Amino acid sequence: MITCVPPKLVGVAAARTLAADLAAIAACPPDLVEYRADLAELVTTDTLTQDLCALRTSTGRPLICTLRDVKEGGECRLPLEQRALFLRIALPLVDAVDIELANLPLLALLHDDLVRHATTCILSWHDFTATPPDARLHELLAVARAAPAPAGVIVKFATHCASAADAVRLLALPQAAPEMQLAVVGMGPYGRAVRMVAPAFGAVLGYAALAHAVAPGQLSVADTRAAWRLLEPPA
Numbered sequence: 001m002i003t004c005v006p007p008k009l010v011g012v013a014a015a016r017t018l019a020a021d022l023a024a025i026a027a028c029p030p031d032l033v034e035y036r037a038d039l040a041e042l043v044t045t046d047t048l049t050q051d052l053c054a055l056r057t058s059t060g061r062p063l064i065c066t067l068r069d070v071k072e073g074g075e076c077r078l079p080l081e082q083r084a085l086f087l088r089i090a091l092p093l094v095d096a097v098d099i100e101l102a103n104l105p106l107l108a109l110l111h112d113d114l115v116r117h118a119t120t121c122i123l124s125w126h127d128f129t130a131t132p133p134d135a136r137l138h139e140l141l142a143v144a145r146a147a148p149a150p151a152g153v154i155v156k157f158a159t160h161c162a163s164a165a166d167a168v169r170l171l172a173l174p175q176a177a178p179e180m181q182l183a184v185v186g187m188g189p190y191g192r193a194v195r196m197v198a199p200a201f202g203a204v205l206g207y208a209a210l211a212h213a214v215a216p217g218q219l220s221v222a223d224t225r226a227a228w229r230l231l232e233p234p235a
Contacts, residue, residue, distance in 0.1 A: 001152045002062055002096050002120040004181055004204035008032050009228070010064065011210045011221050015040030018051055020211035025059050028222045034064040034098070034207070036214060037086065038076035043067070045089050052093040064122065065090040066098040072126040073215065084109040096120035096154070101143055111148060120152035122205075128187060128216070131159040131166035141177050154204060156183040158215070161190035170194055174202030183207075191217030196227035 002008070011030030013021035015037055025033065033055055037043055048065075055063055067083050068074020076083065083106055087097050091113055099107050101123050114121055123144050131137075137157070144155045155177075161167045167190040174182040183205035186194025195217065198206055207215070208224040219227070 001118050002032065002064075002154070004154065007199040007204050007206065007228075009221060009224055010034050010205055010207045011061075012036060012207055012214050012218070013055065013210055014212065014214055015043075015047070015051060017211050018054070022054070022058050024210040024221070025061070028220075028225075029059065029061065030208060030210075030221045031061065032064060032095075032205075033059055033061045034066055035094075036066050036068060036074070037090075038066065038068045038074040039214065043076075043078075043086060045086070048086055048089060049093070052090060056093060062095040063093065064096040064098060065094045068098070069100050069103060071102065072100055072124070073128055080106045080109065088113055091117045091119055094119065096122055096152075098122040098124050098156070101125045101140060101147070104143075104147055107147060107149060111150060115150045118152070119150075120154060121149050122154045122156055122183075123147060123149065124156040124158070126158045127160060129160050131161055131170055134169060137169070137173060138176065141173070141180070145177070145180065154181045154183060156185065156205065158185035158187060160188040160216075161186045161194055162188050164190055166190060167194050171198060171201040171203075174204075178202070185215075187216040192219060195219055195224060197231065199228055200231045 008031040067076040208221040
């Protein structure tokens with residue numbers, strides 16, 4: 001299970017660039033590592049297990065396993081039952097799994113396994129074209145709040161921020177739901193600004209690039225860490 005006090009920085013590793021990502025982790029370690037299993041030439045039970053074991057052994061960092069849906073910027077086209085099979089294999093090796101809010105039936109398939117392994121669930125939602133109106137964002141928050149998830153839930157919103165107003169609305173979400181653990185991630189022209197200051201607004205996770213960025217506006221671990229340190233109160 002993942003704890004997010006203080007906020008944690010996640011380095012994003014892609015299956016097909018794992019060797020370079022491991023080198024980047026050694027040079028500048030993040031707090032957590034997300035393994036994007038969908039970014040593999042072919043996901044198999046053997047490669048998934050081997051890669052997660054390599055990350056666990058080499059980094060010593062808590063791990064997140066993600067099979068990002070193609071509809072939300074990933075490359076996974078597997079049916080939910082097959083995704084559940086792969087994530088069940090991953091559960092003994094990771095501390096969290098990411099499941100899209102749009103795929104809540106997958107959460108139902110994995111609920112008992114998540115409880116048994118005491119694994120955190122990151123419920124995520126992505127919009128690569130816009131930051132929706134407040135009414136839609138709060139509707140999605142309500143869906144996440146009502147989801148039949150086990151203890152240890154983090155909700156992640158990643159949206160395209162085309163203006164300062166978009167960035168401000170996204171950054172306001174953690175304060176609008178103080179009872180929830182919420183991560184807000186910006187993409188687009190104002191996305192980097194969101195990534196740099198989100199912890200000051202109550203966000204519990206930030207996502208950063210390792211060897212290569214896998215999302216628009218993703219800063220390196222070193223640059224994100226430097227920005228976050230500027231937010232810390234003076235000693």
